[in-house]
Amino acid sequence: MPRLARYLRLLHRLEKEDTTRVSSRELADRLGANAAQIRKDLSYFGEFGVRGVGYDVRFLIGELSRCLGIDREWTMVIVGAGQLGTALARYRGFAEEGFKCVGVFDRADGSAGKEINGLVVRPADEMADFIRDNEIPIVVLAVPAEAAAEVAAQAIEAGVKGILNFAPVRLSPAPGVFIHQLDLSTELMVISFYLSG
Amino acid sequence: MPRLARYLRLLHRLEKEDTTRVSSRELADRLGANAAQIRKDLSYFGEFGVRGVGYDVRFLIGELSRCLGIDREWTMVIVGAGQLGTALARYRGFAEEGFKCVGVFDRADGSAGKEINGLVVRPADEMADFIRDNEIPIVVLAVPAEAAAEVAAQAIEAGVKGILNFAPVRLSPAPGVFIHQLDLSTELMVISFYLSG
DNA sequence: GCATGTGAATGATTTCACAGCT
DNA sequence: AGCTGTGAAATCATTCACATGC
Incomplete structure (x- = not known):
């Protein structure tokens, strides 16, 4: 709720x-x-x-x-180190509520090596192992729409239990995995709908 | 819808x-x-x-x-040029759906003068006039919680018709103004709720 | 035959209104 | 007296099922 x-x-x-x-x-x-x-x-x-x-x-x-469920600390990783992913990784509000970002991933040819908030951006192909090794429960997806489905599948395969997806595509549901969709453009459309209607 | x-x-x-x-x-x-x-x-x-x-x-x-209401172009301004505001100003998805950001504002002592996407960040006290002069219908609030209410009041006073508020405070409703709340931490809590429940 | 558009049925959510406790 | 907790009532949303038209 x-x-x-x-x-x-x-x-x-x-x-x-x-x-x-x-x-x-x-x-x-x-x-x-x-x-x-x-x-x-x-x-x-x-x-x-x-x-x-x-x-x-x-x-x-x-x-x-x-x-x-926030009487504990949750760890999470952010995938996609573009504008949105970087902003999310730096966003203080998450840590305040007990959501700690412990890893940021991006395609190797992208912003790999960049440092955000004391975390080095790692190549995306290390994500699955990282999730498995550290038993990360939550993944935040800030990747382009085309990449979302594949990254999500890898993350689920690696044992993730919750996904917050900013990419504007519906991810296919998986048993035991909670997927929450959040599309920024859609939110603006809600406004334009009310303004023009 | x-x-x-x-x-x-x-x-x-x-x-x-x-x-x-x-x-x-x-x-x-x-x-x-x-x-x-x-x-x-x-x-x-x-x-x-x-x-x-x-x-x-x-x-x-x-x-x-x-x-x-997206068979036309909507202009909007973003207030708050921190991490989130900057990311939003650069986000391509908005323009793709016809939402054009034509102004970014921040406190004078903040990131004023910074350039984002070809737009110079202006001091916040110029916001109201800018909205009035250009008849901006939509404001995106990416300011800290403490500042949100005041900025919103100024924007409404200046004639804005829709507000997308990322600050984690409820803005008091005003007649003829549609306010849409979007709190990123809350979205993560929804996930932790399902994971722990 | 096939898929829309829609009243009727079902299900979920919100609000009312009040019994029950301090 | 004041405020919670909760069945019952009302409202809102979803789904079913079928008449309607291509």
């Missing part, structure tokens, strides 16, 4: 503001959402609140982090 | 492969979707197909482009 992630963000901000308790209503107001929705989302994972009182911010942060 | 954008992309690929006709079933197979869904999505905008035959690829591309 992507909503849980947004709740968690807001809770972190509340914690910084030294708020210790919060009600579903307050959360809803600040998120532009419905209070019942928030309660239902949370109650799906357990009874985190106290009736008549609300939720303890710090406690809820802990529980939500656990539910979202 | 983000699905329409995916249909359109596939259609473009089919056109390149010199396919002139396609059925909802074929589209569905290649997209991993349901044929009825596709027909319903399309029929919402008009009767684009021919019974017993299917859809004419080129014709459907034209109609879909129109529905998605």
Whole structure:
């Protein structure tokens, strides 16, 4: 659930503001959402609140982090060291949420040897072994559309469990592998759709 | 509808492969979707197909482009010339779909003066006038979370109609302005949620 | 015969409304 | 009194199945 992630963000901000308790209503107001929705989302994972009182911010942060699987550190590799891949590798937001990029790969004739964030860009044909040896669970694909399917297949073969794909192609699903598609142009089209409609 | 954008992309690929006709079933197979869904999505905008035959690829591309509002060129500006903003400004996929970045802005003390893709990064306080003078409809926000709300307010004040916001904060809605949120860390959390759940 | 377009059926999600606890 | 947790109701989305037209 992507909503849980947004709740968690807001809770972190509340914690910084030294708020210790919060009600579903307050959360809803600040998120532009419905209070019942928030309660239902949370109650799906357990009874985190106290009736008549609300939720303890710090406690809820802990529980939500656990539910979202970010009470641990995830390692990941980024494939594609072009503009987008480089930006992603440098993006601080990932590390802040516990997603640590431990490898960047690109075609040998591309930007190999380049250093990003203290990581040397390695040739793509070393990716599979790297994933296997280090048991990397997550791959971020920032390669051109033509290359995406093949890289994904190699990564899956090497044991990856989740793929975040920025290339504008649908990857064929594989059992036990969660694939999440994110296409930047499509996001802009959503806007143009609303602007022109 | 983000699905329409995916249909359109596939259609473009089919056109390149010199396919002139396609059925909802074929589209569905290649997209991993349901044929009825596709027909319903399309029929919402008009009767684009021919019974017993299917859809004419080129014709459907034209109609879909129109529905998605990308039968024209949209101008946009990118605010924030950090890693992400720079990558977005250089990203070719936008121009390919008709989204032309005509201005990049950043705080004066930041990367001002830097050149990206032939565009000089301008100080952020010139943004509002630029938007007004050039009637820019779309702003892409790639600024830190703290700055997002203020920049958005200025852009809206200056007449912007759509905002694609990469900062991890919810922007307060404004009448007549379509705001689309896209938070990269949240996308990774979706993956960790599925991997750990 | 074949594939669209669409009402009807099913399924999922969101919201309401209130019982139950502090 | 105040706020959670949750069945029931309402809304929204997807899928089925078939009449309609090439």
